[in-house]
Amino acid sequence: MFPSWASRSRILRRDESGVALLEFAIFVSLLLVLVFGTIDFGRAMFTANNLTAAAREGARYGARHTNPGAALNAIRDTAASKMSPFGNTPVNAASQVVVTCLPSCSTGQLQAVQVQINYPFTWLTPLPALMRQPLTPVLHARATFRWEGS
Template identity: 40%
Template sequence: MKSKRLRSERGAAAVEFALVLPVLLILIIGIADFGRAFFTEISLAQAAREGARVMAVTKDAGQATAAAIAAAPGLNPALGGGNVAVPGSCAAGSQVTVTITYSYASVTGFFGPINLQSRGAMRCGG
């Protein structure tokens, strides 16, 4: 009697594993995708702060754009000049705001492209 009962339960574990595996895989891939999106958001914030800092110190929009792009080397696809909005001037005592927009493409495709935006601000002449 006992061996017959064990033999019938052996297949139950395989069926339970087959039911749980897709949910577990989606959960793990979702966690990794969220981590990648969070990394992208942090990189964009750092790039915007760096662009604002360079613009406030040098008052050169070209250098500020280059600094913002260089501050986010881990992004794939990389930032381009079209992603970074730097104001043309920076008067002493005023505030400069650098805005970066970036389209984040999900690895899984469940979330679709998400438009992320980050701003960095600093007082000019600092």
């Protein structure tokens, strides 16, 4: 008839038919976390590098301008146009780019032009949420160039 409970438990202890599937599921989940984390981290580093280059180009444009105080919007637009986000929204020149003349924008006292970009970075994967990190961290880039005008 039916096997006894002891013989049934011996058969079940030796059965390993689902072990390979379970190991594969654990391995694939860890592999996907690693791959997508690497992709998002690479995107964040690419964006931070581009922000720095855009701030540098904007500050350089302002430093070579004859009157940076009168061309603040042109400096902001130049910095914003040099930023090429990878999978994110473009830089908003009006709200995310800050241009400062050091110590002031009057041409008699002007010594340097500083451009700062504050950019909210958006993750593609939900990994930061799982690690209790902010979903949209703000990346900052700042560049200061000595004013070359006369």
